Amino acid sequence: MTIREVTIDDVRDAESVIREHLTPIPLIRSYSLERELGLPSHRRVWLKDYGWTPVGSFKLLGALYWMAKNLERIGDRPVAAHSSGNFASGISFAGMRYKKQVVVVMPESAPRVKFKLTRSFGAEVMTYDISRDHETGERDRITRELADERKAVQASPYDDPYVIAGNGVGGLEVVTELQQQGRDVSHFFCQVSGGGLMAGQAIAIADGFPSAKIIGVEPDGADDFRQSLAANKRTRVDHPQSICDGLLSYDVGEHNWPILRKFVTDAVAISELKTRGAMKWLYDTHGLRTEPSGAISTAALLSGQISTEGTGDIVVVISGRNVDEDRFQEWMTLPSDSK
Structure with missing residues (x-):
């Protein structure tokens, strides 16, 4: 496989295509997360919620650009x-x-x-x-x-330059909106599975906010990227398991890995219980229904496993909200000793 470098220019080209089909995805300020984290008044937390797309997830961005280019x-x-x-x-x-x-x-x-x-x-x-x-x-x-x-x-769901660039448009939207407000970003939390979302987003965030810490988030039963980052080489998990059905790739894609290794500063593995807790927190606090894969980055922020010290804003990706009602209610019912 020939690996073609994906650049910020590719992401900008993808934006011109995607604007023919979609308006920008909402970036929502979470006053509740700011209070939950005890942040000073000059720092803000933002939720990038891809549940608002016509398909209920971020995947539409890469799919549209891939289709247009093929x-x-x-x-x-x-x-x-x-x-x-x-x-x-x-x-x-x-x-x-x-x-x-x-x-x-x-x-x-x-x-x-x-x-x-x-x-x-x-x-x-x-x-x-x-x-x-x-x-x-x-x-x-x-x-x-x-x-x-x-x-x-x-069409690859993640290991393709056009898919990566298309997904990066969401990150470009974050940069554009926050720069217009005169904001800076210190931390960016985003899910990693095959790496198509994080790779595209990381290109845009690193270009717009070079000092931001970009943190990859995975289930603890499917943490191939965290293992890859530690070993400095792509590592495969042969039997990934998690309620996060959208984060069960065996390894990150070949096109994605060089980008992730270059821009992602840390990776964290999150337990199922913490993910379920974040689903419940988002629903109880913001009225947001999320699938487990969508909530896991919020779980990483709430868990405190990554230090959020700094002076800039924090951006958290909600990657999707496609979950069946019966499973949603089941996962929202937390064990009594976890409440």
């Missing part, structure tokens, strides 16, 4: 992709916008809301057993077969 290559062929669910709906929406057929491979255990969203934009859905995929490789096999048998063009 139209000639796709032609009359279908697009094939594997996804835990959020990229599935993102690439499905992009296919709808650009009038392209999309086929996605999703875990049969994915949240029902993610199946519903994906199909609502016109995609065909195929499923596999994620519990055995580390042994069978079924996900990748089905996706390859789609490419071979239907001549489909494969």
Whole structure:
């Protein structure tokens, strides 16, 4: 695989494409988090909430830019992709916008809301057993077969320069808005799975706020990036496990790793209980429904595992909110000894 460097110019080009489809994602000040952290009055906390996109997650940004940049290559062929669910709906929406057929491979255990969203934009859905995929490789096999048998063009949910640049548009929005307000950023908390979100965001944040500490957040049962950062090389977790279904990649992508290694200053692994606590906190305090993957960066901030000393503002990514009601209520019910 040839690794092409993704730059801030790529992110700016992606913004011009994405603006044809989406307005900027809200950046919401959290007075409650400022109080919770005991911050002085000159520091602020901001939530970048990608739940407001038409697909309920950040995945739409990279999917739209990837589709726009591959139209000639796709032609009359279908697009094939594997996804835990959020990229599935993102690439499905992009296919709808650009009038392209999309086929996605999703875990049969994915949240029902993610199946519903994906199909609502016109995609065909195929499923596999994620519990055995580390042994069978079924996900990748089905996706390859789609490419071979239907001549489909494969779209990576994270390991692709166009996906990275598209996702970076959200970070560029953060920079633009806070610079217009004359603000500075000292800490940026963002989820890491395959690394497509964090890589794109990190490029934009590091360009706009060079002194900001960029912190990657993962479940403690799927912390391949944290291990990679410690070992200074890509490290694979063969059987990632977490309620954060959107953060279960085996390792970070090859295109993502050089960017993450360059810009991300630290990584933290968060327990399931802390993630559930953050889901409940966001709902009780702000009325925000989040999926576990969406809430985990807030959990990292609330946990105190990373020092937030500094003089600038703190930005926390809420990556998505696609969660089934029954599971949401289950995860919101915390053990009595954790309250």
